[in-house]
Amino acid sequence: MxxxxxxxxxxxxxxxxxxxxxxxxxxxxxxxxxxxxxxxxxxxxxxxxxxxxTKDALITGMVEFLAGQFEAEVSAARERNLSSECPTLSAMIEVTEGWLSEQRDLAQAMLATKADRPDLSEPFMGVKSRMKAAIEAELSDRGKAWAIWACLEGLHFSEAHCVTIFTDEERALVFQDLRKRLTQLQD
The missing domain is CATH 1.10.10.60 (Homeodomain-like)
Incomplete structure (x- = not known):
């Protein structure tokens, strides 16, 4: 306490x-x-x-807090990745990898709450819309950027839904490949 x-x-x-x-x-x-x-x-x-x-107000506050925390971490990581042609996507890879290591159990637990409250997606949708706009401003080859992002989303959702088939080591290889693909995208 x-x-x-x-x-x-x-x-x-x-x-x-x-x-x-x-x-x-x-x-x-x-x-x-x-x-x-x-x-x-x-x-x-x-x-x-x-x-x-109310408990609903608390849950809404928790989701908004997490969305704000995620956005703040991406923003900080973006500043560290300014030398990248797409610092926002570089930051998303970095932060998603960290969250899947450190926040995995929280995502799984919050998923159960979201089933009754589809509106809980709204804070994260706002964050994602802002990230999408930043990526669109940074890159012209958006198809490849979206493919990297879709992979990040897939990793996150498979963890949240407890259906991942990757070990931590295998997931690390996926992140390594995503970084390589992002570098190739910039060439």
């Missing part, structure tokens, strides 16, 4: 969302309760409910 201190509303919400994500990561979506989040975050149940009045 986290120690509670004086914090502003944004910090409070962020701490609660991180705690909720940890509950889901550790115990699955079925274990996401306001009581479990309160215990994990160090807030009272009333404090959690003040920030997220």
């Amino acid at each position: 986290a120690a509670r201190s004086t914090r502003n509303s944004h910090e409070s919400k962020s701490e609660i969302l991180k705690a909720a994500l940890e509950v889901v990561r550790r115990s699955g979506a079925q274990s996401l309760t306001m009581d479990a989040v309160a215990e994990e975050s160090g807030f009272s149940k009333g404090g959690v409910l003040y920030n997220f009045p």
